[in-house]
Amino acid sequence: MTPNRRQLIGGMGAAAAAAAFPMPALAQAKPKVVVVGGGPGGATVAKYVAKDGGIDVTLVEPTRRFTTCFHSNLYLGGFRTWESITHSYDKIVKAYGIKHVRQMAAAVDREKRTVRLAGGTVLPYDRLVIAPGIDIKYDSVPGYSEAASKRMPHAWQAGPQTRLLRRQLNALADGATVVMIAPPNPYRCPPGPYERASMMAHVLKAKGHKKSRIVIIDPKDSFSKQALFMEGWQKHYPGMIEWQDPKVHGGIKGVDAKTMTVKTDLSEYKAQLVNVIPAQMAGKIARDAGLANQSGFCPIKPESMMSAVDANIYVVGDACIPGDMPKSGFSANSQAKVAAMMIRGELANSRTFPARYTNTCWSLIETDDAVKIGGRYEAKDGKIAAVETFVSKTGESAELRKQTQQENMGWYAGIIADIFT
Amino acid sequence: MIRAMLCLAACITVILWPWKPSPALTAGDRALGEYLSSECVTCHQLSGHYQGIPPIVGWPEDSFIQIMDEYRSKRRSNPVMQTIAGKFSNEEIAALAAYFGSLKARH
Numbered sequence: 001m002t003p004n005r006r007q008l009i010g011g012m013g014a015a016a017a018a019a020a021f022p023m024p025a026l027a028q029a030k031p032k033v034v035v036v037g038g039g040p041g042g043a044t045v046a047k048y049v050a051k052d053g054g055i056d057v058t059l060v061e062p063t064r065r066f067t068t069c070f071h072s073n074l075y076l077g078g079f080r081t082w083e084s085i086t087h088s089y090d091k092i093v094k095a096y097g098i099k100h101v102r103q104m105a106a107a108v109d110r111e112k113r114t115v116r117l118a119g120g121t122v123l124p125y126d127r128l129v130i131a132p133g134i135d136i137k138y139d140s141v142p143g144y145s146e147a148a149s150k151r152m153p154h155a156w157q158a159g160p161q162t163r164l165l166r167r168q169l170n171a172l173a174d175g176a177t178v179v180m181i182a183p184p185n186p187y188r189c190p191p192g193p194y195e196r197a198s199m200m201a202h203v204l205k206a207k208g209h210k211k212s213r214i215v216i217i218d219p220k221d222s223f224s225k226q227a228l229f230m231e232g233w234q235k236h237y238p239g240m241i242e243w244q245d246p247k248v249h250g251g252i253k254g255v256d257a258k259t260m261t262v263k264t265d266l267s268e269y270k271a272q273l274v275n276v277i278p279a280q281m282a283g284k285i286a287r288d289a290g291l292a293n294q295s296g297f298c299p300i301k302p303e304s305m306m307s308a309v310d311a312n313i314y315v316v317g318d319a320c321i322p323g324d325m326p327k328s329g330f331s332a333n334s335q336a337k338v339a340a341m342m343i344r345g346e347l348a349n350s351r352t353f354p355a356r357y358t359n360t361c362w363s364l365i366e367t368d369d370a371v372k373i374g375g376r377y378e379a380k381d382g383k384i385a386a387v388e389t390f391v392s393k394t395g396e397s398a399e400l401r402k403q404t405q406q407e408n409m410g411w412y413a414g415i416i417a418d419i420f421t
Numbered sequence: 422m423i424r425a426m427l428c429l430a431a432c433i434t435v436i437l438w439p440w441k442p443s444p445a446l447t448a449g450d451r452a453l454g455e456y457l458s459s460e461c462v463t464c465h466q467l468s469g470h471y472q473g474i475p476p477i478v479g480w481p482e483d484s485f486i487q488i489m490d491e492y493r494s495k496r497r498s499n500p501v502m503q504t505i506a507g508k509f510s511n512e513e514i515a516a517l518a519a520y521f522g523s524l525k526a527r528h
Contacts, residue, residue, distance in 0.1 A: 330463060333463055334463065337459040337460075341459075353453065353456050358463070358505060360501050372500075374500075374504060375504060376505065376508055387508055388507050388508065389504070390501070390504050406473040407464075407473060407474060407501070408473075410472050410473025410474030411463070411464045411473075411474060413466065413474075414462070414464040414465060414466050414472070415464070417462075417466045417468065417470070418462050418467075
């Protein structure tokens with residue numbers, strides 16, 4: 001990288017911004033950035049845009065405290081308390097002068113560049129960041145619905161669903177049948193369902209269950225870290241977890257929450273716990289604003305995280321189409337920093353550099369036995385493309401796996417400090 | 422403890438083998454380093470707190486550069502760090518060393 005290239009990129013950003021967008025009505029008014037959604041994507045953008053000053057940042061997020069979906073499987077397994085995965089916005093609000101508006105965003109008017117809140121207030125913006133995470137496609141599993149999720153939790157958005165799943169898991173008696181319906185690609189946290197099955201098995205094994213079993217009915221032919229999970233399940237939970245791909249189950253016919261049954265083309269399961277993880281799509285506000293394509297997710301420009309359909313809007317986190325990156329909290333945080341840099345380049349004339357992204361996903365299989373997968377990514381061939389990737393190996397030493405779990409916990413502490421302080 | 426060992430390693434290096442970095446490696450671009458650092462601070466806390474992942478603030482620049490170079494050439498293990506370091510140029514590593522070296526741990 002040479003200074004010339006950097007200056008050129010910075011210069012292009014500023015020139016494009018000047019040409020494409022009128023200045024704020026009042027010359028002395030600070031530019032306004034509105035961020036919709038306070039997860040690892042939105043909260044990180046809010047902090048990184050606000051921290052160097054000169055820009056008004058409003059974070060639209062109804063909750064006072066945010067529970068991370070990452071590490072919620074560790075809560076399920078009893079490795080974490082609810083408190084330890086729940087974090088307040090107070091520190092970033094105070095430290096960086098972010099306005100936290102505790103409401104849902106109801107609609108975006110892209111022509112007028114405003115966001116209307118559920119309470120009716122209208123917020124003008126110079127740049128809008130959309131980071132609503134995922135919505136669940138309840139109807140992607142026949143018989144499933146939001147009402148059915150009260151008995152058959154998805155628990156794929158951290159909150160009451162996660163706590164319900166833990167209560168149900170802890171209440172199981174030996175001999176229980178647990179069925180998980182895994183989601184089709186693309187979805188939040190690719191190794192997540194399989195880490196969850198591991199945590200369920202950990203709880204049942206710790207309670208002394210000998211006859212309980214966990215059946216994973218998967219619409220996919222393969223899954224993230226498959227060899228590592230299969231090895232770990234064989235080692236720690238022999239005979240307890242059965243993974244079925246479409247060749248085995250023949251297709252998911254449907255679920256019935258009243259009778260707690262799951263039907264596949266080949267079998268019918270009467271279960272004591274059913275965890276349905278349906279297909280997913282970008283949060284409603286993103287789809288309603290016309291930012292998503294037919295996939296249900298939002299295309300972005302890989303060099304900036306700018307929406308592919310609106311130059312005043314950036315989309316980060318699980319709602320976007322992240323190319324080779326997985327949908328993860330780590331990815332959202334990484335994308336948020338690129339978006340924040342580009343927004344500051346446009347509105348505050350700050351230096352900008354070529355976008356680069358990173359991700360690592362750790363998964364816990366059993367106490368002190370964690371694995372990881374990750375990579376580095378850059379804008380290439382019109383998408384966020386993997387430059388280099390790695391994954392843990394089968395047969396690694398117990399010592400290395402234990403270190404990997406320590407790294408997992410260290411990463412969590414690190415990313416929480418990065419997002420929330 | 423870890424930092425003490427790193428300092429010791431750096432001192433030994435300096436005493437035994439006076440290292441002469443190229444000009445590009447001495448003039449770390451702190452602004453570039455601050456931007457690139459956003460990749461690091463997802464895991465390594467800016468406060469210098471140690472909670473399972475080693476802190477990297479306040480290191481001597483030359484030992485920071487040396488360690489990153491060892492990850493880059495895969496002489497040091499840990500695939501996360503090898504992947505992160507792998508694509509950094511000398512200029513970028515020097516920039517990171519300048520930025521993190523300029524920070525103090527807040528305890």
